[in-house]
Amino acid sequence: MARLLFFCVFLLALTSCKSEVRYEEADAVYRTGDDPRWVTPQYDDAGWKPERGPTGSQVFWVRNWVILAQRNPKIPLGLQVGTFGAFEVYWDGVLIGQNGELATRQRTEVPGTESSSYLVPDSLAKPGRHLVALRSTQAYLNHEERGTAIRLESYPRLLRAPLIVMSFMNLMAGAFLIAAIYYLFLFSSGSRKEPAILVFSIICLLFFALLIAEYIKFYVVIPYPRFYLRLEVIGWLTFAISLLVPLYFAIQFGFKRKGLLTGLMLAVLIGIYLINFNHYDLTAMRLSYAMWLASVAVVAAATVQQARGGGVVLAGLLASAVVNYFLVYDFGLFICFTLIVLCMLYLHAIRVRAMENERQAALLLSSRLKLELLKKNIQPHFIKNTLTSMLDWVEEAPKEGAVFIQALAREFDILNDMAEATLIPVGQEIELCRHHLQVMEFRKEIGYELQTTGIDPTDLMPPAIFHTVLENGITHSLPPLDGRIVFKLHFEHRGRHKRYTLLTCARNRPESGNGKPSTGFHYIEARLRESFGSNWEFCSEAVPEGWLTTINIGPAA
Amino acid sequence: MKILIVEDEARIARRLERMTHDYFGPQLASLSSCESLPTALHALTTAAPDLLLLDLNLNGQDGFDLLKSVAAGAFHTIIISAYTDKAITAFAYGVLDFVPKPFTEERLAQAFARLTAATPARKPESALQFLAVKKQGSLSLIDIKDIRYIKGAGIYAELHLQNGKKELHDKSLEKLAQLLPGSFKRIHKSYLVPIAQAEKIIVQEGSSYQLLLKNGELIPIGRSRYKELRSKMG
Numbered sequence: 001m002a003r004l005l006f007f008c009v010f011l012l013a014l015t016s017c018k019s020e021v022r023y024e025e026a027d028a029v030y031r032t033g034d035d036p037r038w039v040t041p042q043y044d045d046a047g048w049k050p051e052r053g054p055t056g057s058q059v060f061w062v063r064n065w066v067i068l069a070q071r072n073p074k075i076p077l078g079l080q081v082g083t084f085g086a087f088e089v090y091w092d093g094v095l096i097g098q099n100g101e102l103a104t105r106q107r108t109e110v111p112g113t114e115s116s117s118y119l120v121p122d123s124l125a126k127p128g129r130h131l132v133a134l135r136s137t138q139a140y141l142n143h144e145e146r147g148t149a150i151r152l153e154s155y156p157r158l159l160r161a162p163l164i165v166m167s168f169m170n171l172m173a174g175a176f177l178i179a180a181i182y183y184l185f186l187f188s189s190g191s192r193k194e195p196a197i198l199v200f201s202i203i204c205l206l207f208f209a210l211l212i213a214e215y216i217k218f219y220v221v222i223p224y225p226r227f228y229l230r231l232e233v234i235g236w237l238t239f240a241i242s243l244l245v246p247l248y249f250a251i252q253f254g255f256k257r258k259g260l261l262t263g264l265m266l267a268v269l270i271g272i273y274l275i276n277f278n279h280y281d282l283t284a285m286r287l288s289y290a291m292w293l294a295s296v297a298v299v300a301a302a303t304v305q306q307a308r309g310g311g312v313v314l315a316g317l318l319a320s321a322v323v324n325y326f327l328v329y330d331f332g333l334f335i336c337f338t339l340i341v342l343c344m345l346y347l348h349a350i351r352v353r354a355m356e357n358e359r360q361a362a363l364l365l366s367s368r369l370k371l372e373l374l375k376k377n378i379q380p381h382f383i384k385n386t387l388t389s390m391l392d393w394v395e396e397a398p399k400e401g402a403v404f405i406q407a408l409a410r411e412f413d414i415l416n417d418m419a420e421a422t423l424i425p426v427g428q429e430i431e432l433c434r435h436h437l438q439v440m441e442f443r444k445e446i447g448y449e450l451q452t453t454g455i456d457p458t459d460l461m462p463p464a465i466f467h468t469v470l471e472n473g474i475t476h477s478l479p480p481l482d483g484r485i486v487f488k489l490h491f492e493h494r495g496r497h498k499r500y501t502l503l504t505c506a507r508n509r510p511e512s513g514n515g516k517p518s519t520g521f522h523y524i525e526a527r528l529r530e531s532f533g534s535n536w537e538f539c540s541e542a543v544p545e546g547w548l549t550t551i552n553i554g555p556a557a
Numbered sequence: 558m559k560i561l562i563v564e565d566e567a568r569i570a571r572r573l574e575r576m577t578h579d580y581f582g583p584q585l586a587s588l589s590s591c592e593s594l595p596t597a598l599h600a601l602t603t604a605a606p607d608l609l610l611l612d613l614n615l616n617g618q619d620g621f622d623l624l625k626s627v628a629a630g631a632f633h634t635i636i637i638s639a640y641t642d643k644a645i646t647a648f649a650y651g652v653l654d655f656v657p658k659p660f661t662e663e664r665l666a667q668a669f670a671r672l673t674a675a676t677p678a679r680k681p682e683s684a685l686q687f688l689a690v691k692k693q694g695s696l697s698l699i700d701i702k703d704i705r706y707i708k709g710a711g712i713y714a715e716l717h718l719q720n721g722k723k724e725l726h727d728k729s730l731e732k733l734a735q736l737l738p739g740s741f742k743r744i745h746k747s748y749l750v751p752i753a754q755a756e757k758i759i760v761q762e763g764s765s766y767q768l769l770l771k772n773g774e775l776i777p778i779g780r781s782r783y784k785e786l787r788s789k790m791g
Contacts, residue, residue, distance in 0.1 A: 380639040380640050381639050384639030384657070385569065388569050390659070391659045392569070443568050446567070
């Protein structure tokens with residue numbers, strides 16, 4: 001944020017720095033051909049044309065008259081020329097530099113670069129009327145009759161200005177490169193592959209590339225035939241960013257129709273590209289407007305739905321629009337982008353915090369469930385009643401009492417073994433259930449039987465699920481007339497779906513009603529959620545045969 | 558002696574039955590067992606027992622309402638429970654004893670012995686605090702601090718409260734005397750008075766004694782109980 005603020009101050013400083021050199025310039029005039037007299041200020045160019053006209057590979061001259069009104073005589077004067085071609089630059093008839101090499105009969109043209117700067121000799125830089133004459137050829141991009149732009153400025157400033165802009169832009173670019181790499185690592189090392197992280201990393205990388213592409217012109221000499229290549233690259237980078245930014249917001253705010261949004265956005269962007277074909281800066285501008293509008297639409301919708309961070313991001317987007325409105329510099333766009341990326345970073349921070357909280361909650365839940373499992377057999381109702389019955393068996397029938405003690409010990413062993421696990425083989429669970437039923441037989445003096453069909457003993461389920469269902473079955477069933485209660489556990493496996501049914505064949509207690517007996521059910525549901533997320537269904541209901549519990553595992557149909 | 562056992566664990570119910578038989582022998586007029594709350598409530602309303610042996614946690618249902626309801630009954634209640642932390646609550650509502658599971662024959666016999674004791678066990682943590690009273694079909698709790706005195710009325714007891722109101726309790730004066738803390742004195746065969754309410758003893762002609770309460774009310778003192786009371790009031 002501080003960096004951004006500093007940057008804004010810097011921009012304001014730039015706009016307030018008025019040039020020390022004041023001058024007026026006349027329109028450039030052109031003439032095809034080559035004549036040594038055309039270089040001199042004395043030559044009358046009244047018949048020259050304001051347009052260049054097709055020149056082919058011929059030499060042509062450009063004459064620009066400037067009236068230098070005022071400058072600081074202690075600082076050297078500089079001349080900046082912006083045009084296509086290879087040319088020699090003459091100031092009042094004196095050669096002050098050249099850009100590329102003109103085509104001659106013997107050799108082909110060495111193309112110059114679009115923008116070049118020259119030092120004007122002090123002796124010639126007196127206030128008054130001066131002639132800037134260019135002797136040029138333009139062997140490439142013949143159809144492009146690019147005008148000639150002349151700028152007078154103090155020479156040190158001409159050299160320094162791009163350095164200052166670049167230093168800030170590189171600073172930004174570096175930050176985005178680091179962010180791109182960091183989030184890429186985060187994505188590839190994360191246990192949960194969050195698509196938003198990858199998209200964010202790509203956006204940062206694209207944004208880094210965009211900044212580099214935009215300002216590469218200051219430190220790489222691009223021959224003018226390649227001038228549009230850079231703009232093309234900038235266009236496609238802008239295109240990709242414009243597509244991804246609204247998608248990122250859509251992912252972060254959990255929009256359902258991300259595919260539709262992306263498709264629509266793609267269509268709009270391609271439309272803009274086609275309509276504004278070959279208008280590079282305009283295309284980039286309109287692409288980013290489309291991106292901004294789509295992002296605002298997504299974020300506004302999220303804000304209406306009171307999504308976390310929606311308001312802040314919306315404010316950021318609106319601020320970027322304000323910045324863009326007041327700054328007509330070409331880096332206004334980059335400030336907009338930076339603001340948007342900052343918004344995204346903010347959203348990401350919120351998301352990371354939420355995820356951390358979720359993870360903590362999950363850990364907490366797991367340890368709570370572990371405790372609950374261990375408590376099952378030391379809670380007073382179970383242990384005291386078991387011990388009382390055991391005392392009675394030991395006093396009245398010591399042999400059976402010993403069997404009872406063994407069964408209880410075995411149940412404790414199994415529970416202890418599975419206490420740490422979140423998933424255990426069903427075979428182990430069934431063994432636990434059988435020992436529990438044996439213990440309960442001694443207590444309740446009812447014959448309990450567990451019948452299993454279709455069981456895959458290696459299938460994994462959370463611990464003590466069926467144990468809990470059995471406990472409920474025992475508690476909520478009336479004592480049977482024939483002294484026997486049968487539990488039927490059945491397993492079906494169809495494709496990705498698994499189904500367990502546990503039927504308690506007994507008369508239900510009237511006081512438990514037809515509603516769900518809730519004892520232990522929250523434990524079962526929490527365990528299923530812990531291991532299977534939302535891919536499960538749990539149903540427990542009264543049926544004519546007794547009580548039926550169904551657990552479906554697998555993606556929702 | 559008619560005894561009702563309410564216990565959902567079959568083995569424990571049989572253990573209780575056997576031990577009750579062994580303790581009371583021929584004194585036992587009837588002994589029945591229920592394994593669920595609805596059947597128990599039905600049995601209590603149709604044929605009220607003299608003693609109820611109650612498991613406080615029946616099939617996972619909270620026993621608090623049940624506790625209030627049985628405490629208001631005419632019979633004594635002995636709680637047999639796995640939840641030892643409920644003992645203080647149970648005593649506060651006026652149960653005769655709280656037998657924690659697992660229990661031995663000796664511990665149960667000790668509880669049964671309280672049936673014949675005139676006064677409660679002197680344990681501050683097992684002090685009765687509330688008397689549950691049936692009133693127009695609902696139950697209300699009366700703090701024993703609000704009681705001015707209790708007057709026996711046949712199989713019932715009249716609770717005379719400090720606010721001047723009068724409530725009828727289903728338990729007899731004898732049974733209440735077994736439950737109420739030592740601060741309640743039996744000054745007459747028909748009167749129980751909290752010692753804090755007594756002002757002074759008034760001796761009348763013909764050596765009949767009366768107790769003057771702090772509100773000015775006079776209550777007769779039994780001849781046989783005068784000496785003990787006088788020593789207590791010092």
